[in-house]
Amino acid sequence: MDEKKKKHRFDLFEERCRQQGIPCTVQRRAVLDIILDSDHHPTTDQVFDVVRDRVPGISRTTVYRTLETLVRMDIITKTCHPGSAVRYDPRVEIHHHLVCLYCDDVIDIDSEQLNLLPVPDTSKEEFDVFDFRVQLRGICRNCKKKEVER
Amino acid sequence: MDEKKKKHRFDLFEERCRQQGIPCTVQRRAVLDIILDSDHHPTTDQVFDVVRDRVPGISRTTVYRTLETLVRMDIITKTCHPGSAVRYDPRVEIHHHLVCLYCDDVIDIDSEQLNLLPVPDTSKEEFDVFDFRVQLRGICRNCKKKEVER
């Protein structure tokens, strides 16, 4: 994420901390910094591996807790994907995903046309829709290569 | 799932077993039967809890392996969702999901309009799209009730 956007997100984070009486700790800032720089929807453990170099002594537990805190504060989101470890997304605004059915990787994609999608009626289910994501399911570049090699 | 559709899916399963030289065992039939009857995108463990009553002695490991086998055979699919246990979906044809951001529940929804969505160009990413799902993210009926109670 470019520096300007990042600064803006940090300002938002600090503002919400003040509003909600949430302490703005070294650990939280470091975790946020890393997730904003990531472009791969990292798992908690992947974030932990990077952050431990910058904040010596930080625990895995704190990373788990911090990521959930940031989600509750609406500073980052969770990514929906097949697979068994929770993954986080620095993007909160609308965008979509390419989901590889072979390696479960999730790649961001922007599409003005998809953003304009009409939201169907969900009153029958009594479900309130906030926003949406489109998952385009298929096979990624790397997995295509591997297929050929076989 | 109604009996006619179910029979059809079992026929497909047996046909693919023959084609691919995959033995059609008691365990696999039982697991498939249960997932086809489910309407809640069950986890492996939830499938195990039901199947153990019908096939005494079946192991959790077998259920894990069987569900992955059925996915590879394209008889069932994995569900994309936030949250940390893999969940399976008896539906392979196009449909969409309501995803509750509070309890991570996934509810099926059909929409002709969503099915007609234009697939954007993904040649830049060298990604081949097979199909797609729309995730409508928001809050479900149950979680709305809980919000009010607080």
Next chain:
DNA sequence: TTAAGTGCAAAAGCTTTGCGGGTAG
């Protein structure tokens, strides 16, 4: 000062692996 966060250790939950015996085709 003090409410909340952090690290640690341990437990709990989810999934995979290796292997000897069993079974579908």
Next chain:
DNA sequence: CTACCCGCAAAGCTTTTGCACTTAA
């Protein structure tokens, strides 16, 4: 017969919890 599957036990990930100590505001 024979390749593949199954159950078991154990190990390996992923995530949560309780508690004593520390820190942001």
